[in-house]
Amino acid sequence: MRYVCSICGYVYDPAEGDPENNIAAGTSFDDVPADWACPVCGASKDNFEPES
Amino acid sequence: MLPVEIKKDIFWVGSVDWNLRDFHGYSLARRGTTYNAYLVKDEKIALFDLVPANHVDELLRCLKATIDPEQIDYLIVNHVEPDHSGALPRLMEIVKPEKVFCSPIAKQALISHYHREDWPYEVVSTGQSISLGKRTVTFLETKMLHWPDSMFSFIPEDKLLISSDAFGQNLASSERFDDQVDKTLLFSLAANYFANILLPFSPLVQKLLDKVGEVGWDIDMIAPDHGLIWRSQIPEILAKYAEWSAQKPQRKAVVFYDTMWKSTERMARAVTDGLIAEGLSVQLMSLKAAHHSDVMPFIMDAQAIVAGSPTHNNGMLPLLADMLTYMKGLKPQGKIGAAFGSYGWSGEAPKQISEFLQSAKVEIVAEPLRIKNVPTDADLAACQEFGSRIGREVNARVPA
Numbered sequence: 001m002r003y004v005c006s007i008c009g010y011v012y013d014p015a016e017g018d019p020e021n022n023i024a025a026g027t028s029f030d031d032v033p034a035d036w037a038c039p040v041c042g043a044s045k046d047n048f049e050p051e052s
Numbered sequence: 053m054l055p056v057e058i059k060k061d062i063f064w065v066g067s068v069d070w071n072l073r074d075f076h077g078y079s080l081a082r083r084g085t086t087y088n089a090y091l092v093k094d095e096k097i098a099l100f101d102l103v104p105a106n107h108v109d110e111l112l113r114c115l116k117a118t119i120d121p122e123q124i125d126y127l128i129v130n131h132v133e134p135d136h137s138g139a140l141p142r143l144m145e146i147v148k149p150e151k152v153f154c155s156p157i158a159k160q161a162l163i164s165h166y167h168r169e170d171w172p173y174e175v176v177s178t179g180q181s182i183s184l185g186k187r188t189v190t191f192l193e194t195k196m197l198h199w200p201d202s203m204f205s206f207i208p209e210d211k212l213l214i215s216s217d218a219f220g221q222n223l224a225s226s227e228r229f230d231d232q233v234d235k236t237l238l239f240s241l242a243a244n245y246f247a248n249i250l251l252p253f254s255p256l257v258q259k260l261l262d263k264v265g266e267v268g269w270d271i272d273m274i275a276p277d278h279g280l281i282w283r284s285q286i287p288e289i290l291a292k293y294a295e296w297s298a299q300k301p302q303r304k305a306v307v308f309y310d311t312m313w314k315s316t317e318r319m320a321r322a323v324t325d326g327l328i329a330e331g332l333s334v335q336l337m338s339l340k341a342a343h344h345s346d347v348m349p350f351i352m353d354a355q356a357i358v359a360g361s362p363t364h365n366n367g368m369l370p371l372l373a374d375m376l377t378y379m380k381g382l383k384p385q386g387k388i389g390a391a392f393g394s395y396g397w398s399g400e401a402p403k404q405i406s407e408f409l410q411s412a413k414v415e416i417v418a419e420p421l422r423i424k425n426v427p428t429d430a431d432l433a434a435c436q437e438f439g440s441r442i443g444r445e446v447n448a449r450v451p452a
Contacts, residue, residue, distance in 0.1 A: 007157070007195065007196070007200045008195045008196040008200060008256070009195050009196075020413075040196060040253070040255070040256065041195075041196050041200065
């Protein structure tokens, strides 16, 4: 499941992860650490919603 | 200022801030700025964007030269930042508009800025249009360009894009259009604005440029919220935005530093000599002479960042911390760099700077260089070689 940042629209795709911020490809959104932040706008994880 | 008709029945009705220098508390506007508002007289009368609270009288005076403000039906808030919405509480009392159009996030932001849930908000999202009578207005949310609430308004009948904070420049002038001032000055100010405001959102700018291409808007005028209106150089400013947001580094280096007793300054000059010897274009900037917002346009298109500070109280000098923190927030991409500085006994600063550059995703290409107290000729030769080494790294990455 992909998750969308409700602030800036960045899409977290588990297939890609966020390697620049130490989130390996294949990491599900649930397994992303709680202190991870949106790489575009810096919003916290709880600002993300499942992609509709 | 008096209103200026920019299209038939569409007027610039903003305010020129001739004396502003501190822009938003973090950058300098050395030529002042403008707050642009746009009035469209159609069957519905609409006012796009506003001015800061302390310029509301100027806005009202300008409006009254063309219309009774009470006749305005719609206020369109493309951006909530207080230099564009600060006049809203006063305008709401005077205008009593039928509707206030804004993006979904802007509605929340307006409420948390002005604490008025009772205003007649009308939330609009990307692709939605409203009719003003003969004209329509289509909205495009431009989240994080450069706030989450940001939005564009496009009037297809007039080929007019009201672009909020994108494509702006900080310039106070009696002119209103891009072809009425010196082109070099205008693009330099647009670059400064991009480097200090939009740089972190470069990937979004790229997407936006694609999106504007996809929706196929036929634009012959871009009206930003700061500075002059683009009507003659639209392909040029769009090309510049594509170039700046691509962040493709040039064969350039920026050397910035602070100094106590001029040893680090002498090192900086020698490092610069080394970079120049490798054929680079170099900007050498003392942070006592250059404000951090004046350094950023040079960083924006440089391949290398070389930063120097003597060690003071076991750390770097405050102006270096300021510059590095500011630069890191603007997320310049694809840079290489290195650090240097003189020291008396402990000498931590260059290593600290180097680590900070690394944390800002700058690739470190040389070990931090330290010189004790006052550089000898041999030390300065080592500094020059340090610069040359970085210069060769630049040349390896950026073809001539």
